[in-house]
Amino acid sequence: MAEIDELGISDVLSISFMVILTVFSGVLLYTVQSDALDSAVRRQLQLRAQCAYHMLANAMLENSGKSYLRVLAESLLENKTCEKVLVEISNILKKTMAENLTLEFKIRAENSDWIVLKIPENLELMGDRFSFFGCYTIISTSENSDELYVERFDVEISIIRRK
Amino acid sequence: MDIVRIFKIVLSFFLVIIFLFLLISAYRYHKTVLETSVLIDASSAIANGLATDNLAYIQGMRKRCYVIDPAKIRELSWEVSLGSENFQFNIKLAYWRSGQKIEIEAGPQKPNDKQISVTSLPIAVFDNFRLEAGSLEVRTWRK
Numbered sequence: 001m002a003e004i005d006e007l008g009i010s011d012v013l014s015i016s017f018m019v020i021l022t023v024f025s026g027v028l029l030y031t032v033q034s035d036a037l038d039s040a041v042r043r044q045l046q047l048r049a050q051c052a053y054h055m056l057a058n059a060m061l062e063n064s065g066k067s068y069l070r071v072l073a074e075s076l077l078e079n080k081t082c083e084k085v086l087v088e089i090s091n092i093l094k095k096t097m098a099e100n101l102t103l104e105f106k107i108r109a110e111n112s113d114w115i116v117l118k119i120p121e122n123l124e125l126m127g128d129r130f131s132f133f134g135c136y137t138i139i140s141t142s143e144n145s146d147e148l149y150v151e152r153f154d155v156e157i158s159i160i161r162r163k
Numbered sequence: 164m165d166i167v168r169i170f171k172i173v174l175s176f177f178l179v180i181i182f183l184f185l186l187i188s189a190y191r192y193h194k195t196v197l198e199t200s201v202l203i204d205a206s207s208a209i210a211n212g213l214a215t216d217n218l219a220y221i222q223g224m225r226k227r228c229y230v231i232d233p234a235k236i237r238e239l240s241w242e243v244s245l246g247s248e249n250f251q252f253n254i255k256l257a258y259w260r261s262g263q264k265i266e267i268e269a270g271p272q273k274p275n276d277k278q279i280s281v282t283s284l285p286i287a288v289f290d291n292f293r294l295e296a297g298s299l300e301v302r303t304w305r306k
Contacts, residue, residue: 011171015171015174015175015178018175018178019178022178022181022182022185025182025185026182026185026189029185029186029189029193030189030192036196036197036200037196037199037200037203039200040199040200040201040203040204040207041203043203043204043207044203044206044207044282047207047210047211047282047284048283048284048285051214051229051284051285051286052285054228054229054286054287055229055285055286055287055296058227058229058230058287058294059287059288059294059295059296059297060293060294060295062259062261062262065293067294068296092296093285095259095296095298096285096286096296096297096298097283097285097298098283
């Protein structure tokens, strides 16, 4: 029969429970709180995606008096090849954003398919996406009449944070 | 049997000490994380404020958000109060004119002993009656 001062099974259980509790509380204390920093970084990436859209909508293409998005939108309207403009957009996004970021630029005219530009090219775009959707409009006229048309383009810029 | 009793007391005391140490350490970690996230948010807010308000180019009577007028840099105040905290910042504006990179740095020197948050935004810059693509880098620290 066990005496009062002997180390019995209840003592072992309570000590084990205390050890487990200490370890778990330590893990919990550290993991639960780390979200604030990530949230701030996420907000900053979202802001950068928004600014990237506005830069393309405002900044003028080199040797042109028109913005990057306007030149691209006009090329799409006239069914011209837009490869050259897409290369310029890729270059300027690489220059103005951090080089290690993965970006995706998409544009489409109404009822058309998306034209997708990946930076860097041929990269699997997996991870958290921080996207900004913009609606870029230009006013055009038809060749035969004086009627004005509003042409709408959906633009999406995403920053992808690789996991 | 005294050894068993002493062992139980020492072990319990040891676990309590570990728990307290964890609590203090986690509190300090939590405080650092919060301070850093507040600094990042402050830096983002300052950069956004510069792009949409303080440095925004005024065309006619209209303020053009996300278009920066470098001439307005000299009118800037380099201290800002956000959420009852005072922050200081400096900026680096870089843009390309005919393929040539132009950099403008302005504001107080960043301190070496303080935590700094850097926010870089792509932006359009008004230069010589053209809107050039560029980037605005804002470095923020607590005053």
